[in-house]
């Protein structure tokens with residue numbers, strides 16, 4: 086199985102993956118990856134907590150990743166002060182629709198359940214059919230539409246919030 090836990094030594098390859106997917110301009114709100122030093126600092130904070138952070142590797146190349154951070158990491162707890170997971174994921178264009186996203190999601194949710202948190206949330210663009218299909222397959226449900234946005238490629242879209250409740 087090409088899925089394994091993220092290591093700090095993956096940081097350059099992970100940054101390249103985020104840069105590549107951001108540069109496509111049609112799935113993420115940003116056109117560039119976050120600065121690598123910010124990513125490294127976040128990762129160093131997250132790794133000792135054993136958070137759900139996995140990568141997909143094909144022939145030694147990092148081609149996909151999934152990360153779930155507690156909302157409290159970004160000071161985004163809900164109105165009741167309850168913490169929850171915020172999920173992000175990406176697979177390199179040439180490796181999509183081969184089941185890697187599903188395998189990454191399985192690994193992340195298994196780990197998330199072990200941590201005992203009750204829910205995971207994410208924001209996805211309404212135009213992103215493959216991502217929405219994947220999230221629905223794992224029982225994520227639509228919660229609300231978020232304010233419309235303009236993507237780096239200039240197209241207008243609307244993100245929606247989706248949520249998975251873990252029993």
Ligand SMILES: CC(C)(COP(=O)(O)OP(=O)(O)OC[C@H]1O[C@@H](n2cnc3c(N)ncnc32)[C@H](O)[C@@H]1OP(=O)(O)O)[C@@H](O)C(=O)NCCC(=O)NCCS
Pocket residue numbers: 106112173174175176177180181182183184185186187188207208209210213214215216218219222
């Ligand atoms: C979302 C993403 C991570 C999924 O990774 P993946 O490896 O392609 O995922 P999988 O192959 O496991 O599943 C993709 C699903 O989309 C389906 N799909 C493909 N094209 C589709 C389309 N145009 N409309 C709807 N569903 C589509 C596939 O059939 C598959 O579903 P199935 O397994 O039920 O048949 C990947 O598409 C990606 O990186 N996209 C760009 C970044 C992104 O959108 N990240 C998420 C931001 S919220």
